[in-house]
Amino acid sequence: MGYAIRTENLIKRYKDKTAVDGLTLSVEEGELIALLGVNGAGKTTTVKMLTCLTKPSGGKAEIMGIDISADPDGVKRLVGVSPQDTSVAENLTVKENLEFMTGIYLPADRTEAVVSRAIESFGLGEFSNKKAKLLSGGYKRKLSIAMAIIGEPKVLFLDEPTLGLDVLARRQLWREIEALKKDMTIVLTTHYMEEAQALADRIVIMNEGSVMAVGTLDELENMTGKKGLEDVFVSIAERME
Amino acid sequence: MRRTMVFAKRNLIEVFRDPLSWIFCIAFPIVMLIIMSIVNSTIPKEAGNTMFRIDNLAGGIAVFGQMFIMLFTAIAVAKDRSGAFLTRLYSSPMKSSDFVWGYILPMLLTAVIQVCISLTASVVISLISDYSLSIAGLLLTAAAVIPSALMFSAIGFLFGTFFNEKAAPGICSIIISLGSMLGGIWFDVEGVGGIMLKIGRCMPFLYATRVARSAISLDLGVKEFLIPLGVVVIAAAVLTVLASIVFKSRMHADQR
Numbered sequence: 122m123g124y125a126i127r128t129e130n131l132i133k134r135y136k137d138k139t140a141v142d143g144l145t146l147s148v149e150e151g152e153l154i155a156l157l158g159v160n161g162a163g164k165t166t167t168v169k170m171l172t173c174l175t176k177p178s179g180g181k182a183e184i185m186g187i188d189i190s191a192d193p194d195g196v197k198r199l200v201g202v203s204p205q206d207t208s209v210a211e212n213l214t215v216k217e218n219l220e221f222m223t224g225i226y227l228p229a230d231r232t233e234a235v236v237s238r239a240i241e242s243f244g245l246g247e248f249s250n251k252k253a254k255l256l257s258g259g260y261k262r263k264l265s266i267a268m269a270i271i272g273e274p275k276v277l278f279l280d281e282p283t284l285g286l287d288v289l290a291r292r293q294l295w296r297e298i299e300a301l302k303k304d305m306t307i308v309l310t311t312h313y314m315e316e317a318q319a320l321a322d323r324i325v326i327m328n329e330g331s332v333m334a335v336g337t338l339d340e341l342e343n344m345t346g347k348k349g350l351e352d353v354f355v356s357i358a359e360r361m362e
Numbered sequence: 363m364r365r366t367m368v369f370a371k372r373n374l375i376e377v378f379r380d381p382l383s384w385i386f387c388i389a390f391p392i393v394m395l396i397i398m399s400i401v402n403s404t405i406p407k408e409a410g411n412t413m414f415r416i417d418n419l420a421g422g423i424a425v426f427g428q429m430f431i432m433l434f435t436a437i438a439v440a441k442d443r444s445g446a447f448l449t450r451l452y453s454s455p456m457k458s459s460d461f462v463w464g465y466i467l468p469m470l471l472t473a474v475i476q477v478c479i480s481l482t483a484s485v486v487i488s489l490i491s492d493y494s495l496s497i498a499g500l501l502l503t504a505a506a507v508i509p510s511a512l513m514f515s516a517i518g519f520l521f522g523t524f525f526n527e528k529a530a531p532g533i534c535s536i537i538i539s540l541g542s543m544l545g546g547i548w549f550d551v552e553g554v555g556g557i558m559l560k561i562g563r564c565m566p567f568l569y570a571t572r573v574a575r576s577a578i579s580l581d582l583g584v585k586e587f588l589i590p591l592g593v594v595v596i597a598a599a600v601l602t603v604l605a606s607i608v609f610k611s612r613m614h615a616d617q618r
Contacts, residue, residue, distance in 0.1 A: 172453040194455060202453045208446035210372055212379040217372075224368030225454050252379075268450070 125150045125185055125276050125306035126171065132179035133166050133330075140166040142330040143180065148323075150275075153298075153307040155321035157314070157354065163330035164310035165205060168278045171308070172202045185275050198226075201274030201305075205281045207261045208268075211254035215245050215264055218253055219271055226272025235271060243267045243297060259290030263297060270301060277301065279309045283316060295319055318350045326357055333357050365456050369464030373438060377472055383434055387476050391427035392483045395419060399487045413550055416493050420484035421574030422547040424477050424503060425567070428511050429538045431473045432518035436530040439465055439522025458610040465522075466515045466602070473511035477504050496580055503577040506591065509598045510570035516601035523609045541567040566597035 126148040133141040141163040148154050156164040169175040171182060173193035181188065187195045209218050219236045227235060240249050243263045248256060253264060262282060270277055279298065283291040291313075298320055301307060311317055317324050318338060326333045326341075334341055334357050338350060345356040377383045402414035412418055442448045451461070481500050488495045517537065521530045542548055544558065545567030551558050562568040569590035576587040 174449060174453050197453060197455045200453065202450055204446040204449045206446035206449075208450040210376065210447060212376045213372060217375065221368060221372045222454075224371075225365050225451075225456060229364070272454070 123150055123186070124148065124183075125152070126183070126308070128171075128180065128182040130180040131167070131170060131177055131182050133163075133170055133175065134178040139330050141170065141177075144330075144332055146325065146332065146335065148306060148308065150306055151303070152322045153302050153309065153320055154323050154325060155317035156308065156310040156325050156327055157312065157317045157350075158327035159312055161329070162312075162327040164312075164327055165280055166330075167327075168202070168280050168308065168310060171276075172200050172278055173197055174202075199275045201269035201272055201277045203262075203265045203269040203277075203279045203282060205284065205310075207258075207265050209253040209261060209264050212252060214250050214252055215256070216240065216249040218264060218268055222268045222271045235273075239267045239271050242300070257290075259286050259293065262286060262290070262294060266294070266297065270305070274305060276306045276308065279307065281310055281312070283311070283313065291316070314350045314354060324350070326354060328358065365460040366463045366467070369451075369456065369460055370467040373465055374468035374471065376438065377434060377468060380434075383472070386430045387427060387434065387472060388479055390430065391423050391476070391480050394426065395423045395480060395483055395487065398423075399491060403491065413548075416484055416488045416491055417495060417578055418575055420481060420488075420495065420500075421503060421576075421578045422545075422571055423480050423484070424507050424574045425510060425545060425570045426542055426547050427476045427480055428473050428507065428514045428570075429534075429541055431469050431476070431511060432514040432521075432537065433531060433534040434472075435465060435469045435515050435518025436522040436525070436534050437527070438469075439519055440525060440527040440530040443522070444527045452613065458606065458613055461613070462519065462602075462606045462609055465519055466512070469515040469518070470508070470511050473515070474504070474508065477507055477511070495578065499578045499580045502580065503574055506573050506577040506587075507570070509591065509595045510566075510573065513566060513570065513594060513598035513601055516598060516605045519605040520601065520608060523605065523612050541565070544568060545571045547571055566594055569593040569597075 124147050128144050128146045131141060131144040144167060156167060158164050170177050171184060171189060173189055173196050177190065184196045185199050189196050210221065213221065216236060219239050220232055223232045223235050240246055245263060248260060253261065256264065266279065266282060283294050286294065309320060323335060323337055324341060325335045334344060336344065341353045342348060345353045347353045347356045398414045398419050399416060405411050481504060485495055518534065521533050525533055544551060544562040544565055551562045551568060572590040573587065573594055576582065581587060
């Protein structure tokens with residue numbers, strides 16, 4: 122199996138601040154990787170660079186073998202993004218939002234089938250004719266993720282997908298994300314330890330723009346001699362200070 | 363093209379589902395048409411003031427209504443820019459031209475509907491006030507004001523790209539006030555002359571009003587119709603190109 126994402130010394134600088142400092146990472150196709158870190162760790166900036174929303178200041182990155190700097194249009198056809206803030210068209214219904222996104226990525230004759238499938242798999246049936254602005258936070262997030270996958274991306278980026286959700290809505294969304302794992306490579310940013318632990322094949326611990334550690338939970342536990350991701354994280358963070 | 367139309371459809375739905383667009387784009391110009399017609403009926407004939415007579419008023423109101431199209435274009439663009447919705451779309455295969463025409467086309471359609479409604483209301487008022495309007499003139503007006511609709515949409519797009527959700531409506535309100543005064547919608551700028559006329563001639567609004575009024579009265583001379591129409595067409599083209607360039611550079615700036 123090939124690599125879905127490869128980055129080499131990827132850097133992003135904003136004037137005097139370095140948001141991402143030399144990120145080198147490989148993600149296999151079909152893998153779910155969690156970028157874990159506190160606010161300002163560089164998780165969102167990494168996602169922005171990999172989805173061509175912001176240009177790297179240095180280094181190199183490829184999505185499915187396509188260079189993000191050389192062919193951003195090619196990359197944009199392969200990725201789906203669910204941004205940190207819920208980004209739906211508020212006055213459109215759930216169905217209209219999904220039809221809109223389908224229209225951007227896929228031919229018209231596939232719209233009906235693809236939208237019906239997304240509504241069914243995300244359990245949005247009873248809300249399909251409801252305006253997005255009237256949905257609860259949890260269902261808005263579901264819609265946002267459904268909009269991100271409707272173009273059938275090879276790589277899906279979920280930026281803090283469960284931020285601000287209650288525990289039940291979060292668990293429900295985890296199940297939806299789990300179900301997507303078999304179909305695409307997923308990069309998920311989060312600062313919830315249990316989320317990374319529950320969903321990720323591998324975890325990337327970031328701090329101040331740099332990668333502190335990468336590995337499966339077992340590998341990270343062995344590396345630090347701690348049990349559970351929270352203790353692993355604290356151990357790595359303390360080692361840095 | 364498909365992406366442009368898909369985005370245009372989304373924006374059209376957003377406009378039609380916002381009650382404020384109905385109030386400001388459709389109801390308010392008609393209310394002004396009715397109020398000014400009542401004002402006209404109270405002006406003695408000896409005064410010789412024909413500014414609010416329905417043939418003059420209909421053209422003025424058609425342009426006045428389009429100024430609210432500018433406001434709604436600015437709000438739509440600024441609102442999308444302030445949220446994460448455009449972020450999602452920037453990461454999609456949409457090009458800057460899809461965004462530009464996706465915002466402008468639904469506003470043009472709204473403007474055409476708005477003009478048709480306000481001209482129909484003008485016909486009703488003309489029948490009540492016993493002043494006949496030429497149907498050919500009305501049809502010509504509906505077509506002749508399309509360039510000014512594009513011009514106002516482009517101005518709105520420009521403001522929505524430059525300013526945030528709070529500032530853009532304020533700037534547009536200033537333009538609506540200035541444009542309706544210097545555009546000669548509420549008083550005869552050419553009769554007033556002086557500095558008002560000089561400033562008015564430097565802006566496209568006066569020409570837009572003149573196109574609409576000349577079309578209604580089928581006064582299609584070079585000075586009365588063709589030159590003002592040419593000025594509006596050039597202004598619309600320049601502003602649309604400028605708006606496209608500014609949006610594209612903003613899009614790239616956001617990606618730095």
